[in-house]
Amino acid sequence: MGGNSPCASCKLLRRRCTKDCIFAPYFPSDDPHKFAIVHKVFGANNVSKMLHEVPVQQRANAVSSLVYEANARVRDPVYGCVGAISFLQNQVSELQMQRAVAQAEILCIQMQQQVDDVPMVQQLSVPTVSIKKN
Structure with missing residues (x-):
């Protein structure tokens, strides 16, 4: 971040952190692992190129994606x-x-509950008619 406390990138790469350092806003010195893993998977130059191609308002999201992808690549190198x-x-x-x-x-x-709730049809007793012969 320009002088006092170098960003994680400049610290890892042992460079002087300038006030216009592309990495400083996204890789603070108190989280060195974040840049280290991105650097290991993508390389600092590639990350720098990517960040320069992305609009400033979308860079934080781009860095989050890079960190996620780098962590996933370390966990599963093939996929x-x-x-x-x-x-x-x-x-x-x-x-x-x-x-x-x-x-x-x-x-x-x-x-099944609806079937159980329907009352059983009672057997109808059919009256039998008996015919009497006279």
Whole structure:
């Protein structure tokens, strides 16, 4: 942040942090792990280029995405955040299926209750007619 306390990027890269440092607003010195993981996965030059291409008002969101993607890539080097997204999509599908089964069970129970509430049709006694012969 320009002089007194270098940002996490400048501290890690052992550079002097200038007042126009692109990393300073997003990688404070009190959270060095945040930049370290992004640097490890993407590289400082690539991150700098990306941040310069993004409008200033969207840079904080871009950094959040980079940090998320870098953490996901460290956890799962092959699939990264796509693996996490796929896992969550599968979980949503399973939960939707469980919900459909539960709704069907509820419907069956409600229908059974309606059947139980209907009074039984009493057997009608059909009068028998007897014909008398005279």
